[in-house]
Amino acid sequence: MKNYVIHDLPEYFKEYKKSIKNPKKFWDKIADENFVWYQRWSKVVKYDMDNAKIEWFKNAKLNITKNCLDRHLNDRGDKTAIIFEPNNPTEEAQHISYRDLHQRVCKMANVLADLGVKKGDRVCIYLPMIPELAVSVLACAKMGAVHSVIFAGFSDSAVASRVNDCGAKVIICSDGSFRGNKSIDLKVIIDKAIEKTPLVEKVLVVKRTGCEVNWKEGRDFWLEDLYQKASPDFVTKIMDAEDPLFILYTSGSTGKPKGMLHTTAGYMVYTGYTFKNVFDYQENDIYWCTADIGWITGHSYIIYGPLLNGATTVIFEGIPTYPQPDRFWEVIEKHKITQFYTAPTAIRSLAKESIDWVEKHDLSSLRVIGSVGEPINDEAWHWYNDHVGKKKCPIVDTWWQTETGGIMISPLPFITPTKPTYATLPLPGIQPVLMDDKRNEITGNQVDGNLCIRFPWPGIARTIWGDHQRYKETYFTAFPGKYFTGDGALRDEVGYYRITGRVDDIIIVSGHNLGTAPIEDSINLHPAVAESAIVGFPHDVKGSALYGFVILKDTGESRDRENLKKEINNVIADTMGPIAKLDKIQFVSALPKTRSGKIMRRILRKIAEGDFSNFGDTSTLLNPEIVDEIRDGKV
Ligand code: WTA
Numbered sequence: 001m002k003n004y005v006i007h008d009l010p011e012y013f014k015e016y017k018k019s020i021k022n023p024k025k026f027w028d029k030i031a032d033e034n035f036v037w038y039q040r041w042s043k044v045v046k047y048d049m050d051n052a053k054i055e056w057f058k059n060a061k062l063n064i065t066k067n068c069l070d071r072h073l074n075d076r077g078d079k080t081a082i083i084f085e086p087n088n089p090t091e092e093a094q095h096i097s098y099r100d101l102h103q104r105v106c107k108m109a110n111v112l113a114d115l116g117v118k119k120g121d122r123v124c125i126y127l128p129m130i131p132e133l134a135v136s137v138l139a140c141a142k143m144g145a146v147h148s149v150i151f152a153g154f155s156d157s158a159v160a161s162r163v164n165d166c167g168a169k170v171i172i173c174s175d176g177s178f179r180g181n182k183s184i185d186l187k188v189i190i191d192k193a194i195e196k197t198p199l200v201e202k203v204l205v206v207k208r209t210g211c212e213v214n215w216k217e218g219r220d221f222w223l224e225d226l227y228q229k230a231s232p233d234f235v236t237k238i239m240d241a242e243d244p245l246f247i248l249y250t251s252g253s254t255g256k257p258k259g260m261l262h263t264t265a266g267y268m269v270y271t272g273y274t275f276k277n278v279f280d281y282q283e284n285d286i287y288w289c290t291a292d293i294g295w296i297t298g299h300s301y302i303i304y305g306p307l308l309n310g311a312t313t314v315i316f317e318g319i320p321t322y323p324q325p326d327r328f329w330e331v332i333e334k335h336k337i338t339q340f341y342t343a344p345t346a347i348r349s350l351a352k353e354s355i356d357w358v359e360k361h362d363l364s365s366l367r368v369i370g371s372v373g374e375p376i377n378d379e380a381w382h383w384y385n386d387h388v389g390k391k392k393c394p395i396v397d398t399w400w401q402t403e404t405g406g407i408m409i410s411p412l413p414f415i416t417p418t419k420p421t422y423a424t425l426p427l428p429g430i431q432p433v434l435m436d437d438k439r440n441e442i443t444g445n446q447v448d449g450n451l452c453i454r455f456p457w458p459g460i461a462r463t464i465w466g467d468h469q470r471y472k473e474t475y476f477t478a479f480p481g482k483y484f485t486g487d488g489a490l491r492d493e494v495g496y497y498r499i500t501g502r503v504d505d506i507i508i509v510s511g512h513n514l515g516t517a518p519i520e521d522s523i524n525l526h527p528a529v530a531e532s533a534i535v536g537f538p539h540d541v542k543g544s545a546l547y548g549f550v551i552l553k554d555t556g557e558s559r560d561r562e563n564l565k566k567e568i569n570n571v572i573a574d575t576m577g578p579i580a581k582l583d584k585i586q587f588v589s590a591l592p593k594t595r596s597g598k599i600m601r602r603i604l605r606k607i608a609e610g611d612f613s614n615f616g617d618t619s620t621l622l623n624p625e626i627v628d629e630i631r632d633g634k635v
Helices: 009-021 023-034 064-068 070-076 098-114 131-143 156-166 186-194 223-229 264-278 296-308 327-335 344-351 378-388 468-476 516-523 561-575 601-609 625-632
Strands: 043-048 053-058 080-085 094-097 122-126 146-149 170-174 177-179 182-184 202-206 220-222 244-250 258-263 286-289 312-316 339-342 368-372 395-398 432-435 447-453 483-491 497-502 506-509 512-515 529-539 543-552 584-588
Touching: 009 023, 023 043, 023 264, 053 264, 064 070, 064 131, 064 264, 064 296, 070 098, 080 098, 080 131, 080 327, 094 098, 098 131, 098 223, 122 131, 122 156, 122 186, 131 146, 131 170, 131 244, 131 296, 131 312, 146 156, 156 186, 156 244, 156 258, 156 561, 170 186, 186 202, 202 223, 220 223, 244 264, 244 296, 258 264, 258 468, 264 296, 286 296, 286 327, 296 312, 312 327, 327 339, 344 378, 344 543, 368 378, 378 395, 432 483, 447 497, 468 483, 497 506, 506 529, 506 543, 512 516, 516 529, 516 543, 516 561, 529 601, 543 561, 543 601, 561 584, 584 625, 601 625
Parallel strands: 080 312, 122 146, 122 170, 146 244, 170 202, 202 220, 286 312, 286 339, 339 368, 368 395, 543 584
Antiparallel strands: 043 053, 080 094, 177 182, 244 258, 432 447, 447 483, 483 497, 506 512, 529 543
């Protein structure tokens, strides 16, 4: 891919203007010049924002894996597609060539076909960061099945609700996973989940840790056994542009998680394009994104974006602090990483360690370093810039979402002057607008408001699986005619954007989006709990942490409070997963509520932050006296 590469700032502005004036022409050219198609599209884009109906490259025929794998076989067959860096550094890294990867994907597709998977079927994947995860994803895409990767840190209940929501009949998991000096028995979690998923017929198990597993004949299959017998030839399914590619669940501010549906052609064009430009990808680069493939960052920028460009991408199984806090820097030196893409929470936690851990490694291979998932604070930005990038690698602070499919606002390295904590400028084709609460567009610079996007882009999710109405209501009704991101942003004097954080009830903890409502529902399952409210408060490593205000039923009064706190966190870990555990729990006798019964979270947020200076207008509260009581009892 080379045609759309931007070289300097004037070229960016020129390209940007063109892309806004005529988005159809802009995307038509990119799609045409950089991808292989069985059949061209008849229309570049068709959209109706009021009904949230968006189609790109209508009537085109393609398969994304032809673009990720097959087309590279001639020129890049021997080139490394994936470097697998295992959890334990004494285990040898694997270099998987494009030819090998293609063959493994074809075999896996045959294994899935033998298990009865057909085009359009959903397959849930619950795997650690091992090559089989990428192979499974690509095998689904090759055969036209819809993959739904479930982060392998979710509890059995969280897995079951996702599997049931998408109606998968097949799950791919492993016996276990390695994480630092721990190992986790994943198959046990799947066994428990399956008790709650009546539709699941087959479980394909990858051997990783060698732990003991329970086995149900006829339902459970070792991948190894089927893989040995599988043919390396597979006839790639021809897909329509708008055929579903994958479902990925993200937290909603209310109720159950949202299964964001991404489709084939638009997602491909958008991730291929953004990967190339945002990371300034060059042919022999070794690119490493530390995200988990269980999140969108891993989908778009570990698997699809890099492979679409014929790149070498690293899959890292471990954690930043194992065996020691220099693992990231060691891996950068070992594989001569050129682009490194990580999250502010990782940067903040590693910045707390001695600087010697960084300095003892040669990081001179790095050219571009990136940040994603949450706002990067000034201190973390400078530490990253000074000690990792050595002030010579541009930091691409990339703002985007599960829903957007790919990066939306980001500096282009060596082109856009960076500014600490700013995601800077929109990529070509992306039209951000700031809106006030009265639905008016805020024009000019040095302003802030609700961040919306005016025109569809190819990577936008098309719907919430099984609930188009919710999709429309969540993203297209607050500001009619526009996509609402749920984030607040400011635009500075030169037009640079800085994301200020969520404006809804989603809290980002260590880069993971968590909705307050599902956590509250989970806490309320504890028999001693009557009601609860969760807010976020600043945390120097996690960005935000969770603070729970909990009202106990009468029966709770006589119980050991510290023990209750532990029990409440156990309920959360069981129903959602350990990432949603609360950092602080305060028992209260009531919550501040308006006359209409709404909890005034603004006040709870202030108390959790320890800011007692000004609670604002409390006159609409039904029970204003409770505010002082909660403040005085702050933990
Ligand atoms: C936040 C992750 C500030 C934002 C790709 C967004 C960011 C949510 C940034 C989406 C950034 C992501 N600066 N905030 N560079 N990147 N966010 O769906 O609030 O896991 O709405 O997608 O993360 O999180 P998600």
